[in-house]
């Protein structure tokens with residue numbers, strides 16, 4: 001073979017690999033409204049930046065007539081490229097080759113890029129679209145999954161890991177995405193479950209559709225497994241690019257700073273009027289978030305799950321932050337099991353990757369009731385408490401209105417190493433609300449007053465007295481638990497100045513093998 005012939009051979013083999021499972025299967029993939037593995041990578045990464053590894057890998061299985069069925073790349077496209085010029089590792093499962101099912105060599109390819117990503121400190125993005133374990137490979141496939149799981153675990157908290165689900169993801173295969181930091185699901189074509197509808201029917205007799213068992217909608221609203229539901233794969237891939245703009249490449253780097261023209265001292269006069277005079281009236285805390293962040297931008301995470309707490313990324317003077325905010329507009333912003341778990345995981349993500357945490361508090365307490373108690377609110381609430389107390393990143397807390405009881409402590413209070421704790425004049429920081437307090441404190445007297453009108457008058461007087469004495473920020477400020485009481489319209493400036501002074505903050509937890517967060 002001449003040199004030119006050898007080069008031609010390479011070009012031909014590359015072209016063959018790029019065709020995956022062949023034209024027909026690519027057409028079938030497109031007909032399902034799905035992109036191919038390589039099309040997805042091209043949309044995800046900066047143009048021309050993708051370098052593919054292991055294009056010529058094939059499987060090593062002889063049984064089931066597999067020796068005659070070989071496809072270059074063996075069902076997964078792996079390599080690296082850049083997003084906004086920053087190095088990213090990626091694997092993209094190719095459904096056109098054996099349904100994207102995972103073989104021993106397929107797993108080895110993924111492990112190779114995961115290992116390199118850890119060595120150089122770069123994120124791993126996984127694009128999932130797979131029929132699960134390659135049945136013909138038996139236990140070698142299971143071992144391959146476990147090799148990936150182990151790397152997911154060791155990478156956790158060292159490099160960011162993001163999973164997009166663009167097709168099937170079933171059986172044990174779900175556990176790799178579950179071990180990563182964020183999961184994105186495409187609305188129409190993705191599903192995730194440990195056991196599918198047929199097995200469910202056989203074992204429990206329950207009739208349930210694929211969508212109701214593991215579609216993007218249920219995982220975005222009911223289980224909370226999915227952090228984002230997107231209408232199209234293109235939207236999902238652009239979203240990953242956007243997410244990366246808030247996240248550092250590894251746990252030793254600071255988050256990327258962006259230039260902004262938004263003035264640091266922009267006053268938001270309407271914030272002074274935002275809190276309703278009636279403490280039981282709801283308002284949308286997202287109005288506060290959008291008013292104070294750079295360019296009014298906020299990337300909300302798990303938007304449709306546990307809506308009583310809001311989490312997401314934003315920037316202040318170009319510095320990425322994680323925002324956690326009670327939402328008075330939904331269940332009065334109460335803390336329950338789902339809200340505690342949702343916020344706790346986010347706080348831990350931010351802390352692992354040096355992203356400061358801004359907490360906006362308006363919380364009436366924990367949700368009472370047997371459903372919550374028997375569901376383990378004690379342990380789940382403790383997760384959020386633990387996450388805040390363990391976090392060593394800069395923590396700025398603004399109490400907007402209610403901050404009652406145990407929930408006050410949980411929501412990044414001063415004693416959980418809150419660095420800057422501010423309150424608006426509308427804040428009510430107390431053991432409980434006026435109504436509950438009067439019922440407890442004046443119970444005996446109330447039972448003695450028979451006349452209804454007289455009783456109501458007494459209650460109103462006592463409630464007023466309580467509000468005057470306790471339902472305000474000054475009690476907490478008196479003891480230094482609140483560093484300052486600020487005008488709402490100044491909030492943006494105070495956060496930016498706080499972040500600046502805290503940018504050199506150093507805080508540590510005692511040396512240990514690892515903590516024992518209440519799981």
Ligand code: HXC
Pocket residue numbers: 025097098099100101130131132133134135136142145146168170171172173
């Ligand atoms: C080998 C597979 C495969 C698999 C699909 N294919 N799944 N090959 N191993 N697991 C092949 C098909 O034979 C077919 O090959 C091609 O991929 C496309 O599959 P279709 O069935 O034609 O596609 P579709 O109708 O879209 O259905 C997709 C599907 C279905 C729902 C994913 O293929 C399916 O149910 N597959 C089996 C899923 C499964 O049970 N996996 C094992 C789960 S246990 P041709 O040549 O016709 O194109 C597991 C354990 C993991 O994963 C444990 C980890 C710890």
